[in-house]
Amino acid sequence: MLRGYGFVVVSSLAFMFAWSGEQASFADESKRPNIVFILADDLGIGDLGFYGQERIQTPHIDQMFSEGMEFTQHYSGSTVCAPSRSCLMTGLHTGHTYMRGNGAEVVLRDDPEDRTVASALQEAGYATAMIGKSCVSGGMSELDLPNRKGFDHFFGVLSHTEAHHYFPKVVYRNGQTIPLPGNSEHEGDQYCHDLYLEEAKNWIREHSDESFFLLYSAHIPHVSLYAPEEWKEKYRGKFEETPVTNQKHYRNEPEPLTTWAAMVSRLDWEVGQILKTLNDLNIAENTLVIFTSDNGATEAGGHSEKSFESSGLLRGAKRDLYEGGIRTPMVAWWPGTIPAGSDSDHISAFWDFFPTACELAGADVPSGLDGISYAPTLLGNNQDQQQHPWLYWEFFEKGGKRAVRMGNWKAVQLDMLKKRPSPIELYHLGIDPRESNDVAEDYPNIVEVAKQIFEEARTESPISRFNWSSDE
Structure with missing residues (x-):
């Protein structure tokens, strides 16, 4: 296994449940x-x-x-x-x-x-x-x-x-x-x-x-x-x-x-x-x-x-x-x-x-x-x-795009600023770290999880150029 390309195998969808709460500090001031x-x-x-x-x-x-x-x-x-x-x-x-x-x-x-x-x-x-x-x-x-x-x-x-x-x-x-x-x-x-x-x-x-x-x-x-x-x-x-x-x-x-x-x-x-x-x-x-x-x-x-x-x-x-x-x-x-x-x-x-x-x-x-x-x-x-249950990114350039990593799963969606965004792509990073094989059609349930996270992960920013409505 090459350095920097290893992935954890996740056997459940525990990532669907968000972690919350403050973390206690244990540092000795001295x-x-x-x-x-x-x-x-x-x-x-x-x-x-x-x-x-x-x-x-x-x-x-x-x-x-x-x-x-x-x-x-x-x-x-x-x-x-x-x-x-x-x-x-x-x-x-x-x-x-x-x-x-x-x-x-x-x-x-x-x-x-x-x-x-x-x-x-x-x-x-x-x-x-x-x-x-x-x-x-x-x-x-x-x-x-x-x-x-x-x-x-x-x-x-x-x-x-x-x-x-x-x-x-x-x-x-x-x-x-x-x-x-x-x-x-x-x-x-x-x-x-x-x-x-x-x-x-x-x-x-x-x-x-x-x-x-x-x-x-x-x-x-x-x-x-x-x-x-x-x-x-x-x-x-x-x-x-x-x-x-x-x-x-x-x-x-x-x-x-x-x-x-x-x-x-x-x-x-x-x-x-x-x-x-x-x-x-x-x-x-x-x-x-x-x-x-x-x-x-x-x-x-x-x-x-x-x-x-x-x-x-x-x-x-x-x-x-x-x-x-x-x-x-x-x-x-x-x-x-x-x-x-x-x-x-x-x-x-x-x-x-x-x-x-x-x-x-x-x-x-x-x-x-x-x-x-x-x-x-x-x-x-x-x-x-x-x-982390998931990690989320969005970016307004190149037509607008967003991504979420959920355990070993990675979902990417392009053309978010167009009237009809591209379909959600899905990759299993543990098997396919190069993201060369889109398996969205094979795992529609995982795509639905990604879609839900996409809808809930963000709020609007006054200076963002990446705003759209959920029904687009």
Whole structure:
């Protein structure tokens, strides 16, 4: 069985019964861990050496997997950036969270609406920071929005369009604009990831004697295609290149394959630098580090998912609700607490991080979250681990689509914004992880369960472009 593609065999329809109730915190305040969440952007599950990638080197992330716990059944919040991050921040899936697509108008609202995990940890006494790409807005917003959403410290870019370029003309720190006069988006004097990494290491050092939460929100390997020369040199001459030209928004790149591989390796090195900082400060054993990606592999800016088989064995890529669009690599690293080389087939998603972090931190878990804490799994208390009856996603682009995973069953419906949506497709992931055999006609009872969940799983969002009536 290949890494990351195992599935649990479910013998009943217990998933039809929803789990509810608040989860008690058992964290000893004197032992509560620091939490570092490293979020890659558009990294496919097949881009890592641990998952079989042979042409791109990712030794540090691979080492995280060998020293930590692999979650073989982990899902992103959505299939594009902004709603995926919204799910991570709010503990709600895309049928409930406010931000459900990309766009300039998608911005989390002030408390008490859209309460974030950062606010909960901040109120529990944690120092909190977000560095890199904003996870509380998709477009430009008030400069202090990250601080109002629970982050004591923010350094990075607010607009996701700004995050398309590695030489932004400005970055923001705690409500202040910092000009980078030598930058012109595609080229410049100050590579933003050099700035982010230094900021993150310094912030960790400054808060190493207190409980802290750091969200390191990388741009890499999101297009535009760019990597520093020293990283491109490692791969130059290894690929047959077709130059990317005539890009109007993204960067033209004569060596796209070399550059993509270099971007992934540069991200891997940054992960290693963060882990080294924790080890050098002797706080690694009191720090949970989670590494994952915000959605599946990208198909933009001259890059193709097929170039490196970035989706691995999975069907689809970014903007799909097939597995390749929403299944993500996920590893939890916590030396001395999580056994090295362990794995879990617990089915989890981005909206589970909020209750998990709260449980570990001894923070109050708000009612009404869609997430279920996976802290018991991290701590080896598998008998106490609650299970999801189902996971739900919706997405308005490409004609509109929705999906639900119920145990081993996965239902997908396309063309939701058309007058007549496509029939519900049904796949058994335990038998068919590639989603190549639609068995909806053979299991009409399961299709009816999926249809009922589709009708009940969502509420309207004022800014959603994915609204329809149940009789359409």
